[in-house]
Amino acid sequence: MPTQRFAVFAAFALNGIxxxxxxxxxxxxxxxxxxTEGSLGLALLGGSIGLAATAPLAARLCVAVGARAVLLASALLGALVLPAIGLVGSPLQLGAVLLVVGALNAALDVSMNLSAVTVIRATGRALMPRFHAGFSVGGLIGSLGAAAAASADWTPLRHFLVATAACLLLLAWIARAVPGAAPDRGARHDDSGGSPLRRPVLWLLAAVALCSAIAEGASADWSALFLVTERGVGDGAAAIAYAAFSTAMAAARLLGEPVQRRLGPHRLLQLGALVAASGLALAVLVPLPAAGFGGFALAGLGLAFAFPVVMDLAGEAGRRADGGGGEREIGLVTTIAYTGFLAGPPLVGGIAQASSLTTSLGLVAVVVALTAPLALLARRARDREVTRGEASPTRS
Incomplete structure (x- = not known):
């Protein structure tokens, strides 16, 4: 049977697949x-709406039945609904199915981050970036499988049926090893830490995740077009920009544990923000294709730790005396971060329409640079909470 650590990594990979x-x-x-481009865009928006709307509900469900149950159920249903995408006959049907896919993805996202927190607490290691690298690995596997299916002239339905079978086999293998038992019934009503909505540290962490999500979505959706329209690069070569971004992000996450251990999570967030902002600035300020490729790779490197480290800190902010907790905190931060993925790309497009893509991505560099002072403020807010907690004998 696989270890808990591998099971969580595999759950992230399954999501990516x-x-x-x-x-x-x-x-x-x-x-x-x-x-058409317009109707397809609206259909794809269904998935983003499902993500953002379901994340807080998924957090409550994890409180009620435990992260493990939510993870297994959402992963199972997410794999089973995949062939339905291949059966749609209109953009409206596609949007409706993607709404369900997005909702299930949100449930899996919240629950697998909570399962990751369980492993981190048990091992005392900074493993969250490595777990998030699992999603990148899974996404690569899924996209390569899609390329092979397209080359073999498989219909989407046939391809998705095979992908579903592979996901179900992986899920069956790891199911017993997935950590995250249901919390104690009394602990579900433990509000000693206060509502997450009244905790500045969580809003600051959510702001970091929001700004990083905007930058990540902008890099993913606009990097290739930027190189084609602003730097005169061909379509094939421009696609390498996102590949460089993704590769740098995955490598940093896989190898970043000693870096996080050495710098600490808040300093790592600050350093990552400066690296990502510098990369985007390099891409837009230096009118050379090589600067664009290198700049987007630096952006991927800098953004690699933002989301996983914020999830780690949010989970720690919700930790109870019994070792559990963190569901509501991760749900809040995830919900706000998803609004960045939802709103970021169209916002970049709107600004580009009014000015230029260079100006728009330059503003994204400024946005991601803001995460450095936000991370500093989050550390100070956490320290104030710790000080108040030590001064109050009633706080658990």
């Missing part, structure tokens, strides 16, 4: 249902 499988077949799906 499902996403990479359908996202890479969007062109074939659009052609099959006759979607």
């Amino acid at each position: 499902v996403f990479g499988s359908w996202a890479a077949r969007v062109p074939a799906l659009a052609d099959r249902i006759g979607a």
Whole structure:
């Protein structure tokens, strides 16, 4: 049987496999249902809405039944609903199915982060970036499978049925090893730490995640177009920009544990913000294709730790005396971060329409740079909470 640590990594990878499988077949799906760019954009928005709307509900469900149960159920249903994407006959149907896919993805996202927190607490190691690298690995596997299926002229439905079977086999293998038992019934009503909505440290962490999500979404969706329209690079070569961004992010997450241990989470967030902002600034200020490629790679390197480290800190902020907790805190931060993924790319497009893509991505560099002072403020807010907690004998 696999270890708990591997089971959590595999859960992140499974999430990435499902996403990479359908996202890479969007062109074939659009052609099959006759979607225009506008109708396809609205259909894809369904997945983002499902993500943002379900995250807080998923956190409450994890409190009620435990992260392990939510993880297994959402992973199972997420894999089973994948073939439904291959059966849609219109953009409206695609949007409706993606709404369900997004909701299940949110439940899996929150629960797998909580399971990751369980392993981190048990081992005392800074493993969250490595777990998040699992999603990148899974996304690569899913996209490569999609490329192979497209090359073999498989329909999306046939491809998704095979992908579902592979996901179910992986889930069956790791199911017994997934950590995160249901919390104690009395602990579910423990509000000693106060509502997450009244804790400045969580809003500051959420702001870090929001700014980072905007930058990550902008880099993913606009890097290739920026190099084509602003730097005169061909479509094929421009695609390398996102590959460089993703590769740098995955490598940093896989190898970043000693860096986080040495610098600490808050200093790592600050350093990452400066690296990401510098990378985006390099891409937009230096009018050379090489600067664009290198700049987006630096952006991936700098943003690699933002989301996983924030999840780690949010979980720690909700830790109870019995060793559990963190569900509501991770749910709050995740919900706000998803609004960044939802609003970031169209916001960049709107600014680019009014000015230029260079100006728009330059403003994104400023946004991600703001996460450095936000991380500093989050550390100070945490220290104030710790001081108040030590001064109050009633606080657990």
